[in-house]
Amino acid sequence: MPGENLSRDEARERGRLLNVDGYDVALDVRSAVTRGAEAATFRSRTTIRFRCAEPGASSFADLLAPSVRSVTLNGRELDPAAVFDGSRIALDGLAAENTLVVDADCAYSRTGEGLHRFVDPEDGEVYLYTQYEPADARRVFANFEQPDLKAPFTFEVTAPEGWLVLGNGAQDGAAQTGRHRFATTQPISTYITAVVAGPYHYVTDTYRRAFKDGSELEIPLGALCRKGLARHFDADDIFTVTKQGLDFFHDHFDFPYPFGKYDQAFVPEYNLGAMENPGCVTFREEFVFRGKVTEASYERRANVILHEMAHMWFGDLVTMHWWDDLWLKESYADFMGSFAQVGATRFTDGWITFANRRKSWAYRADQLPSTHPVTADIRDLEDAKLNFDGITYAKGASVLKQLVAYVGQDAFLEGARRYFKRHAYGNTRLTDLLSVLEETSGRDLAAWSRAWLETAGVNSLTPQVTYDSQDRITELAIVQEAGEQHPELRPHRVAVGLYRRLDADSALVRYARAEVDVSGQRTSVPELAGAERPELVLVNDEDLTYCKTRFDEGSLATLRTRLGDLRDPLARALCWAALWGLTRDGLMPARDFLDLVRRFGGAESVIGVLQSVHGQAETALEHYTSPEHRESAARALSEGALRELRVADPGSGHQLSWARHFAAVATTPADLQLLTGLLDGTAKIDGLDVDQELRWAFLLPLAAHGVADESVIAAELARDDTASGRRHQVRCLAARPSAEVKAQAWADVVESDTLSNALVEATLSGFAQPGQRELLAPYTARYFAAIERIWRERSIEIAMSVVRGLFPSWQVDRATLDAADAWLAEHAQAAPALRRLVLEERDDLARALRAQACDEAVGRRP
Numbered sequence: 001m002p003g004e005n006l007s008r009d010e011a012r013e014r015g016r017l018l019n020v021d022g023y024d025v026a027l028d029v030r031s032a033v034t035r036g037a038e039a040a041t042f043r044s045r046t047t048i049r050f051r052c053a054e055p056g057a058s059s060f061a062d063l064l065a066p067s068v069r070s071v072t073l074n075g076r077e078l079d080p081a082a083v084f085d086g087s088r089i090a091l092d093g094l095a096a097e098n099t100l101v102v103d104a105d106c107a108y109s110r111t112g113e114g115l116h117r118f119v120d121p122e123d124g125e126v127y128l129y130t131q132y133e134p135a136d137a138r139r140v141f142a143n144f145e146q147p148d149l150k151a152p153f154t155f156e157v158t159a160p161e162g163w164l165v166l167g168n169g170a171q172d173g174a175a176q177t178g179r180h181r182f183a184t185t186q187p188i189s190t191y192i193t194a195v196v197a198g199p200y201h202y203v204t205d206t207y208r209r210a211f212k213d214g215s216e217l218e219i220p221l222g223a224l225c226r227k228g229l230a231r232h233f234d235a236d237d238i239f240t241v242t243k244q245g246l247d248f249f250h251d252h253f254d255f256p257y258p259f260g261k262y263d264q265a266f267v268p269e270y271n272l273g274a275m276e277n278p279g280c281v282t283f284r285e286e287f288v289f290r291g292k293v294t295e296a297s298y299e300r301r302a303n304v305i306l307h308e309m310a311h312m313w314f315g316d317l318v319t320m321h322w323w324d325d326l327w328l329k330e331s332y333a334d335f336m337g338s339f340a341q342v343g344a345t346r347f348t349d350g351w352i353t354f355a356n357r358r359k360s361w362a363y364r365a366d367q368l369p370s371t372h373p374v375t376a377d378i379r380d381l382e383d384a385k386l387n388f389d390g391i392t393y394a395k396g397a398s399v400l401k402q403l404v405a406y407v408g409q410d411a412f413l414e415g416a417r418r419y420f421k422r423h424a425y426g427n428t429r430l431t432d433l434l435s436v437l438e439e440t441s442g443r444d445l446a447a448w449s450r451a452w453l454e455t456a457g458v459n460s461l462t463p464q465v466t467y468d469s470q471d472r473i474t475e476l477a478i479v480q481e482a483g484e485q486h487p488e489l490r491p492h493r494v495a496v497g498l499y500r501r502l503d504a505d506s507a508l509v510r511y512a513r514a515e516v517d518v519s520g521q522r523t524s525v526p527e528l529a530g531a532e533r534p535e536l537v538l539v540n541d542e543d544l545t546y547c548k549t550r551f552d553e554g555s556l557a558t559l560r561t562r563l564g565d566l567r568d569p570l571a572r573a574l575c576w577a578a579l580w581g582l583t584r585d586g587l588m589p590a591r592d593f594l595d596l597v598r599r600f601g602g603a604e605s606v607i608g609v610l611q612s613v614h615g616q617a618e619t620a621l622e623h624y625t626s627p628e629h630r631e632s633a634a635r636a637l638s639e640g641a642l643r644e645l646r647v648a649d650p651g652s653g654h655q656l657s658w659a660r661h662f663a664a665v666a667t668t669p670a671d672l673q674l675l676t677g678l679l680d681g682t683a684k685i686d687g688l689d690v691d692q693e694l695r696w697a698f699l700l701p702l703a704a705h706g707v708a709d710e711s712v713i714a715a716e717l718a719r720d721d722t723a724s725g726r727r728h729q730v731r732c733l734a735a736r737p738s739a740e741v742k743a744q745a746w747a748d749v750v751e752s753d754t755l756s757n758a759l760v761e762a763t764l765s766g767f768a769q770p771g772q773r774e775l776l777a778p779y780t781a782r783y784f785a786a787i788e789r790i791w792r793e794r795s796i797e798i799a800m801s802v803v804r805g806l807f808p809s810w811q812v813d814r815a816t817l818d819a820a821d822a823w824l825a826e827h828a829q830a831a832p833a834l835r836r837l838v839l840e841e842r843d844d845l846a847r848a849l850r851a852q853a854c855d856e857a858v859g860r861r862p
Helices: 008-017 226-230 235-253 296-311 327-344 350-366 380-387 392-408 411-424 430-441 446-452 553-565 570-583 591-604 607-624 628-646 655-663 669-678 693-704 710-719 725-734 739-751 755-768 779-793 796-805 814-825 830-861
Strands: 018-028 043-051 059-063 069-075 077-078 086-089 095-109 114-119 126-131 153-158 163-169 179-181 195-198 201-210 216-227 261-267 280-284 460-467 472-482 492-501 508-518 522-524 537-539
Touching: 008 018, 008 059, 008 710, 018 460, 059 327, 069 086, 086 095, 086 350, 095 114, 126 261, 153 163, 163 216, 179 739, 195 280, 195 591, 201 226, 201 235, 201 779, 216 235, 216 380, 235 261, 235 296, 261 350, 261 628, 296 327, 296 350, 296 607, 327 350, 327 392, 350 570, 350 607, 380 796, 380 830, 392 411, 392 430, 392 446, 392 492, 430 446, 430 492, 460 492, 460 537, 472 492, 472 508, 508 537, 508 553, 508 591, 508 755, 537 553, 537 570, 553 591, 570 591, 570 607, 570 755, 570 830, 591 607, 591 628, 607 628, 607 655, 607 830, 628 669, 628 830, 655 693, 669 693, 693 710, 693 725, 710 725, 725 755, 739 755, 739 779, 739 796, 755 796, 779 796, 779 814, 779 830, 796 830, 814 830
Parallel strands: 018 153, 216 261, 261 280
Antiparallel strands: 018 043, 043 095, 059 086, 069 077, 069 095, 114 126, 126 195, 153 179, 163 195, 201 216, 460 472, 472 522, 492 508, 492 537
16 A cells, blocks of 8 residues: 555655654544454544644645545535545645644454454453554554654543543543543654543552652552453452562662553453553453463563563653664663562563573574664654564663673663753654763763673684693683674673582582673683683673573583583573584584483473473474484483473462473373373372363373364363464364364465464464474465465565464475575565565574484494
8 A cells, every 4th residue: 555654764854843742542442342344444533733844845744544534624624525535634835833633444454563452252242452562553543653753642531331431631520411522642652542442341550659758649540451351350460560560660760660650451362462552551350360370470570560661661652763763772671670679570581581582583583684773764654563573672671781880880771871861752863872972881871881781793712722631721722703794803701610510419609709891802711820620611690681692512521411400590501502502503402402301391480491402302303303213302302391390389380381382292001091191180180280271281292293173172162162272272173183173274374364373373283293394385485476465465464473473484495495595595575574474484493404414423433
């Protein structure tokens, strides 16, 4: 559609011309409860007051809507057919001061973009919520859809009687005949406005804070979810973390929370983890736990709550001019989420989880051909959509963690405080933040920024150690390497730890440590000269920098035999992450990694690390193990998982994690028979509560192996006929090993757009299952024939899901790689965002081929 993909140059020109004074948005969503075609649209009437720096100039407003009833500019009626092209409203002959009124019929969404409409299959109730980032507010009301044109917003929503309706601001008086009017917001960007409406279950609380100057702050708190989830909703724990976070940020930011109330809505069929709409944060409802979960799930939810709360300052109060500086909000929020979690809540292992899990996401993204600097080159909205990635979030957070070590925590936080006060309710660029950090730290950050924010790629650090005849270190040096495409050798502040056993039966403990500034290709660590020979040298001990950690030969040999004896949980997590990096890079055979998981996974005490290792083992088995050895490797992995499942503490999170891992790798008849018995009650494992969520986890592999047919899946749905149950059912149905099943699943997501975003995701995750390569082989050619049409016809959220989810990664061979290369060569003019997705999937496929070649070479070792 012309104009739908707004470019940076267009936004820059519009930002130069226009200043927005305010919006009045009136939405009528009573049609949401109407059955049939009338429920497809809702009425949206928007009044925008704005100024133009060059009277007489032309510009445009953004709107994605099926139809427009009227457009009025400065009292002059415009012909909608003449000025509206489906995505833009042409505005000619602007005055110095302007009023634009747009009355439109906008579409309810089933893709999680714009105003999403969900009908709960359990009770027929209708729920609405909005999701806009980066540019879907235009699906709900006419606006200037770019982050630097901030303005105050006043919303009025007419909804069915009895509904709970929430917006960014507090409700202004009681609702009148279903009409809810909300307090005018502070100046904010379009993409963080929000509306949540429906018969939600709503719980309230209050946060109070007294400041040193004698002032007091009172923030009304709310937490809500669907009525069907109310019995599972642990609002008290959510409020506890929320209050701890507000205390922490008030202590450190010296800028009171600026947006009045603080509602947190857990909504259905949500595409993201959460969204930082001020005063009305939205979360995916999977954070309302329907069954038993491990402490890692509560830790992750707390991290997301604190991440979104940090956005109230980094992103909402102060916003980037354009998506190039997306890191100014996402990197900071990602860092602050863990910083506050460790500093304010019960989840004191937050940095361990960050080092092992979050940074793995960053390392993967930074080694893709689409890698980019933390400060990215965002040409348009499609670029922006794809840059919500591991670099912008986790690498940026890692870099900030190092920056704190570089300038000092006090200087870093004082810089943040000055930044908020100087730019409150405005927009900033990279230089604005660096300037205040230079003020507070006294350091010149230009070189640091060039090395860490303005270049791409990840360095690797490897220790080189020499010893004398008494087994003492004569020299320990760190060798730094960079990739050919991104050769930047960065400055690193690292800690180097030396570990050994104090006696033959004791744990591995650190007995020496030194911090050093690494620069260039080789850096000596003279402080460790003379130390006794270590069994393990850990570069980047304590996780001070962002790098791939490598090992010398002796250290790697130690980890192969004694990884479980490493006492410090952060050091152990870093070693697991480094070993996974070696496996992904084809430097360690996949079966060696699987062997480490079998032998030492049971000794991992940090549940978040264990769950991460389980996921990595499943990937290693399916994609990195050589085909001729995959069956025996799977059998060994499932045997190890079952052993650990049986010996884990009854009822513990570790037991639950091993149960889920066992189900994921179960392949033998005995494995599947045990899963069947756990479902029908004929088998028991002491302490394992097979609740509804775990039942679905056990049923998926049974369906994928043809043990559970459609009738069994239907019977399970009868036990759990809920929205969550429907998603699980769709996933299990698509997983069955049948050509007809795969053809139907393909048609449902490729040839039809009737499924919601949640059911598309469920179908995609069920479609490709381990061991179904021959069944899926015909879809390689069909995939490459279809993706350009999918990109053209579907919303970007659904198109991204389909392009990623159906890439033929199930077939790790040269022919599939050649097919991807051929598509890329023949479609040089395809949308850059589409090409990026294919390039990324192609790179993962090539990586899998290299890893399989490494694993295959194990059998040829001399």
